[in-house]
Amino acid sequence: MTRIVCICSGKGGAGKTFLTANLGLALAEMGKDVIVVDANLTTPNLGMHLGVPLYPKTLHDVIKGKARIHEAIYQHESGLKIIPGGISLKDLKGADPKELSNTMIDLLGHSEIILIDAAAGLGREALAAMESADELLLVTNPELTSVTDALKAAKLAEQMGTRVRGVVINRTKGKEHEMTKDQIKTMLDRIEIIGEVKEHEDVQKAIAKRSPIIHHKPSSSTSDEIRAIAAVIAGERRSIRMPWYRRIFRLR
DSSP states (O other): OOEEEEEEEEESSSSHHHHHHHHHHHHTTTTTOEEEEEEESSSHHHHHHOOOOOOOOOOHHHTTTSGGGGOOOOOOOOOOEEEOOOOOGGGTTOGGGGGHHHHTTTTTTOEEEEEEEEOOOSSSSHHHHHHHSEEEEEOOOSSHHHHHHHHHHHHHHHHHHHHHEEEEOOOOEEOTSSSSSHHHHHHTTTTTEEEEOOHHHHHHHHTTTTHHHHSSSSTTTHHHHHHHHHHHHHOOOOOOOOOOOHHHHHHH
């Protein structure tokens, strides 16, 4: 049975596209048959995160009836499958977000997990992505405005009948002004926090090189954090490897 998981943030800048690309790769590493879909019709950049920004056929072509869904599926070197969005302005004309649900139906039975990278905000595109999914994975930063928008996204998903699978706290820096896990969980009505990804310069370097962190620095703490989240999504158990210096101090 195919699971469709929408990755949504409620606002821009939370890092959902970065997480979609890397979670997809992490799940593929685990042997899962995964498709990642760039449902950000206005400003798609999932392909850029995976190192291939231009494709002959895209989700825009499928939505507009110019291509079949299987013509827009491409395979990354990792084995991950991608349905990218068109990045030119002409791709926007005639691309109706309402057609996304029908597109997802055509994918049922062709993979184990489909990850939808939703558009930023809570407009028509983001709502169409939520409505097309069985589950919602919220991405938030540890700040009040980001968590507030994540809460709005969760409430909208519940109204649509889309189950909120959990929340990922992204880009944490360990600063005093940041909201704590307990504060975030309380504000989000006790939604399960399934992972945390710390801010690290390796992430920015990976994005600049158009290489997912899972490939750019496979043994980094960030990659371990993402793999642990992927394991939760897949229903498997995986612990995050503790750095050697923390293990030493823990033993004392």
